[in-house]
Amino acid sequence: MAAVAHEAHGHHDAHGHDHDHGHHEESFVSKYIFSQDHKMIGKQFLMTAVFMGLVAMLLSILFRIQLAWPGESSDFLSFFLGETWAPGGILKEDMYLGLVTIHGTIMVFFLLTGGLSGTFSNLLIPLQLGARDMASGFLNMLSYWFFFLSSILMLASLFVESGPAMAGWTIYPPLSALPQAVSGSGLGMTLWLFSMAIFIASSLIGSLNYIVTVLNLRTKGMSMTRMPLTIWAFFVTAILGVLSFPVLLSAALLLIMDRLAGTSFYLSDIIVGGEMLTNHGGSPILYQHLFWFLGHPEVYIVLLPALGLSSEIISTNSRKPIFGYRAMIGSILAIGFLSFIVWGHHMFVTGMNPFLGSVFVFTTLLIAIPSAVKVFNYLTTLWKGSLVLTPAMLFAIGLVSTFITGGVTGIILADSALDITVHDTYFVVAHFHIVMGMSAVFGMFGGVYHWFPKMYGRMMNTRLGYAHFWITIVGAYGVFFPMHFVGLAGAPRRYYDYSVYNEFDSGSYDMMMDLNVIITIFAIIAALGQILFLFNFFYSIYRGPVAPQNPWNSNTLEWTTPVEHVHGNWPGELPTVHRWPYDYSKPGSDVDFIPQTVPLAEGEEEH
Amino acid sequence: MMGSKLVALIVIVLGVIAIAQLVRVYELSSKLRNRGEHEISNRDNRLNAKMMLTFMILFYLGFIYLIYKFGWTGRGDAATLHGRELDWLLNLNFIIIILVFFLTNTLLFVFAFKYVRKPGVKAFYYPHNNKLEMLWTVVPASVLAVIIILGLKNWNETTSHAKKESIRVELFSKQFDWTARYSGEDNTLGRFDYKLTTDANELALMTTETIDSAIFNMENGPTGIKSLESKLNNRKVIMVPEDREKMENDLSRKQRLIRLLYQMKARHNSKIDAQAWDDIIQKDTLYLCVNKEYEFNFRSKDVIHSAYFPHFRVQMNTVPGMTTRFKFTPDVTTKEMRKKKNDEKFNYVLMCNKICGGAHYKMKMMVVVLPEAEYTAWMNGKKKQTFRDAYFAAAAATTAPAEGAAPTDSLAVKVDTLSVAAK
């Protein structure tokens, strides 16, 4: 691995050279399509993710309409789903589950894993470390194209005659293994599994590349403890991915075997659709162990990059060093480590041995400690700052708020005794949407607003950014906060129609129906608010004002590169680093920021 | 319909054009004032700072409104012994996390409001403070220690096994309904094996007779081994290759199963037959006796389901290929709860809480908790309808379909119990 890295490194130095002599014309294809330049690959990830995110959001609006007005005909539904899946404008039961499943899958894996970490790890790791490119540009390109291919497969599964996968994004067998159990477990599930297998390959290639780059290609002076927290977050994220995604791949492969080769890894003693299967001795619980061994680290794979981005944004725009830099690194490492020994908290009521459950309660609640440290450190960073409320800064502050709000309910869910009542209810849906659907997405938006000038050389419109933020935070809290109440009333998740409550509990029925309408209305508002973002994003790519070199007066290395992208990032020599990245408002300095490339003044102490 | 789509389209297009125009005007005016997008004016800064505070207040008001309107927890009080303990703990945890929620969110939004950039005021360079960091490591850790200890104590009690004399009941799940099985006179649930499933023996209980009849069915039934073999060997029947392959697969599957059934027969000890024969199978409504401890076993026929009794604070997955369990003691009768809720139609319910297919949301069973006297009366009626009675009646009904006496009989019992429940 190291050898590859060195080779690639040499290769890119040579490229940097090419540029000096100014004779290296790239063809359209190698520049925009099969690009090996990390900046272009980052943008490709972003574009794909924005598109996938839009699709997933549209799916959520479709099924939210069913939840708020069950059984009522809707033009909107019949327009998008046609007679097959919404006869007479009324969503089919099976397709409801299909929409929910693909929505969740796209949001978690394609938007927030591929999209978030793919975009910003690619863009920022070389730029903030002072490297010419990733360790291997070729593998990096491969990683994107695998991602692209898996996105296509996932979208294609929506158009399969028997429907897309319908077993929830966690695709628990036997439901996902038996086409007789639900129509989506036929071709739809096969496509899902192949799409995810390719996705995992993409993620692994990408992560290995990130790790090697961080370890080997830091510029002179960039010691590990001078790296911006963004890089620390991407680095630990990549390690988590490398350790956990292969386990998901094995889980998926075993499932593929059970489906196609007649093995019995997850199946035992089943009669389905009138057919008595001969499979014996497998365990559906095995799948859950394998899945959540990835699944829990996965939520930090989603969240850590967002936390890294917001650390950078908050520090820059508070004009203050991030408080407790080393504690922040420690927390990231602690969260990363602990995330591997908590997966059982998703399985308290599966019939798993209660003693094992107790162990997972303990490890899970431990994670709350580094998380709390991070929150308090963010708060102290804001304290006595000189805040510049850019759109990115607003999203970063929003992230801290949602990280708190979503985090505290995690304490309830982690407590096995309390989880008995709220497991698999809307309380869980509220919890994970506030941490993933809000925190991680806010981190991503913040990242886009903050680094847009670096990506496209132009500025986004600030006023539209403000409007976008306020609509989004109001809309999204409006969607996900009331869900706690729906869940505490006992509403199971993945239900097509809550009016079944009318048969036995009219009080709960009224409450759920009222709240479901409120939630759907907020969801529509929030979704419409994203039009502002899309408009701003695409308009600014072409017509936004040209960006200055260092728009946010930031210390990190990416702002020392020219606004116009060059292959190899720095036209001349690579920069040399002399200090940590957080010297904002340092006493004794006239300006309120000292870039990492500025040598220590005489008698100046490094922080 | 077409019209409304057109209107919507036009509105969207006009909206985009309007935003574009506004942006242009804004950009021109910024250019005139010579200000770039990256320079946030003091006015914008202060405006957003005020918005932060306003948002916080509205957010809190919204939260308080939801609590006021929908109650602290929407499910109402628990109706089991352990459920009460759980609710106490849940409330304690909620108090803790809501305090943290208000404290930290308030700090966040107030800081965002208060420390917005002011001309001439420099940020305070404050990179770290070990004491402070220690403080907010130790304080959360100690609060969590309390939460963990109380939680695990409760968890251990809730998940421990029931007393020996507690009533044993099994819940059997399949797409998309529930069946209950009471353990009968001996308070022991009869054994089962999924291979014994036949129309007359849906729960696949194990007795000498059911084994024999499963074997008979597998060999001689309408799609049994003999009929498959004769079809496959009949030269006169011409089949599409796919159909033939399907049938061959079916045959080899059944041949494997029949071998296992014969092994089962050889090993079977007829002494345990009685355990199954006196079991009582109950559909539609689950009747429980108040203040009695129950030990529930859960099974699944096809995919994973989950037995969720929201009012009892009980949840346990049902997993094909294994048995799971949960114990609880209902301590509020349906009638009492109806009075408490002031809802004459209220019923306890058992719902499915693990995605299991299209009709997942409809997979439920009503639950009625009766006072002891009524429960005993109901049970005495049921004891005339054991698995033995039902099994032989069903077997008789299939051989002589004209009679059909048994089903009416069981219906009569059902009607009877419902009127008991309503009292």
Ligand code: HEM
């Ligand atoms: C417009 C915004 C969104 C709305 C209205 C929305 C709504 C919903 C609803 C109602 C469900 C179904 C819950 C159930 O019945 O189990 C759901 C599932 C889910 N959503 Fe979202 N969501 C939104 C955005 C997001 C985002 C940004 C993420 C990213 C993490 C996300 C991740 C998920 C996941 C993982 C599931 C679970 C899918 C499953 O049960 O298999 N959602 N969403």
Ligand SMILES: [Cu+2]
């Ligand atoms: Cu987890």
Ligand SMILES: [Cu+2]
């Ligand atoms: Cu079910």
